[in-house]
Amino acid sequence: MQTEMEGAVPHVFAAPRDQYMTQRTAGWITTALIIYQNLCAQTGIRPAEGLRESLPATVTLQELRHIVPKAARVEMERAQRAKLKHQPEQEIDHLKKAVQIDPEYIAARNNLAVRLVATEPASAIAEWEEAIRLDPHQGLLFNNLAVAYMTIRNLEAAERAARTSVDLDRTSERARAVLGLVLCLGHKYTVETSALLERASNDYAMAHVFAAQVFVERGEFQKARTHIQAYLSSSQTEFRKNALEMLDFIDHTGQTQESSPDQF
Numbered sequence: 001m002q003t004e005m006e007g008a009v010p011h012v013f014a015a016p017r018d019q020y021m022t023q024r025t026a027g028w029i030t031t032a033l034i035i036y037q038n039l040c041a042q043t044g045i046r047p048a049e050g051l052r053e054s055l056p057a058t059v060t061l062q063e064l065r066h067i068v069p070k071a072a073r074v075e076m077e078r079a080q081r082a083k084l085k086h087q088p089e090q091e092i093d094h095l096k097k098a099v100q101i102d103p104e105y106i107a108a109r110n111n112l113a114v115r116l117v118a119t120e121p122a123s124a125i126a127e128w129e130e131a132i133r134l135d136p137h138q139g140l141l142f143n144n145l146a147v148a149y150m151t152i153r154n155l156e157a158a159e160r161a162a163r164t165s166v167d168l169d170r171t172s173e174r175a176r177a178v179l180g181l182v183l184c185l186g187h188k189y190t191v192e193t194s195a196l197l198e199r200a201s202n203d204y205a206m207a208h209v210f211a212a213q214v215f216v217e218r219g220e221f222q223k224a225r226t227h228i229q230a231y232l233s234s235s236q237t238e239f240r241k242n243a244l245e246m247l248d249f250i251d252h253t254g255q256t257q258e259s260s261p262d263q264f
Helices: 017-039 061-065 070-084 088-101 106-116 121-134 139-151 155-168 173-185 191-200 206-217 221-232 240-259
Strands: none
Touching: 017 173, 070 088, 070 106, 088 106, 106 121, 106 139, 121 139, 139 155, 139 173, 155 173, 173 191, 173 206, 191 206, 206 221, 206 240, 221 240
16 A cells, blocks of 8 residues: 555755655654554464564463453454464454453453454454453553554554553563654654664664654754664665655755754
8 A cells, every 4th residue: 555655755855854854754654553553462372473572471460360261262262263364354253252252351352452453443442441441450451552542643642551551561662662653753852752762673673763753853863864774774674765765865964954953
C-alpha cells in the first residue's frame, strides 16, 4: 500500500525546516502506526516475528489466582494453530470463543485485541480496557492500549497508557519505544523523547529514524545523522526511503542551519 511518503513530492531542501517536516511527517506517521502495531505483543504464545524482546517474566496476582477452564485453553491452542497457518479469521474466531467461555481469560482478550487493532481499533481498545479492569498490573496491556490509541490519533490517552506501561515494566524496551513514538507524534521533541527513542533503538531499529527526527527539530543535525546512519546500517527496510531523504536534507541544510539557528 502506497503511503503519502511514497508519492511525488517537491524538492524542499532549500525550504525552512518546519516546511520540510510538515510535508514529510504525514506519510511517516501513517507508516509508523502500521509498523508500530507490531509492538502490540501477544501473551501465551511466542512474540511476533522480528521482535527481540521476550514477554514479561513477571506474573500478576490475577494470573496466579485465576484458573482457566479447559475449554477456553483448547480454543486458545486452536487460535495458535490458526496463527501458525496464517488463518487470521479462524484465529479471531477461536479467540472470541475463548473469551466467551472465560471472560476473565486475560491472555485471550489481549491476543484478540492484537488481531483486531489494525482493522477494528475501537473493538481492540474495548478488549484492552476490559482486560485492564480485570488486571491493572500488566504493563503489556497498557503498552498495547497505547498503540491502539495512537491508531485512532488520541495521543493524550496514548501517552497516559504508555507512561503507565513504562512505570509497570521498567525493563521493557518495547514500552519505551511506544512512549517515545507517542511523544514524537505529539511534537514533544524533548530530552525525554530522544532518550526514550535512543535507548529503544538498541532493540527496535525504527526508533533511530524517529530519534533523528527529534534531533532535526532541535537543530542537532550531527546527532540526527548518526541515528540515520545507524538505521541504514541495520537490516530494517521499512523507513529506508524516509531515512535517505532525511540524510539528504541534513547534508544539504543541516550544516548551514547549525551555524545559523536563527533562520528557523
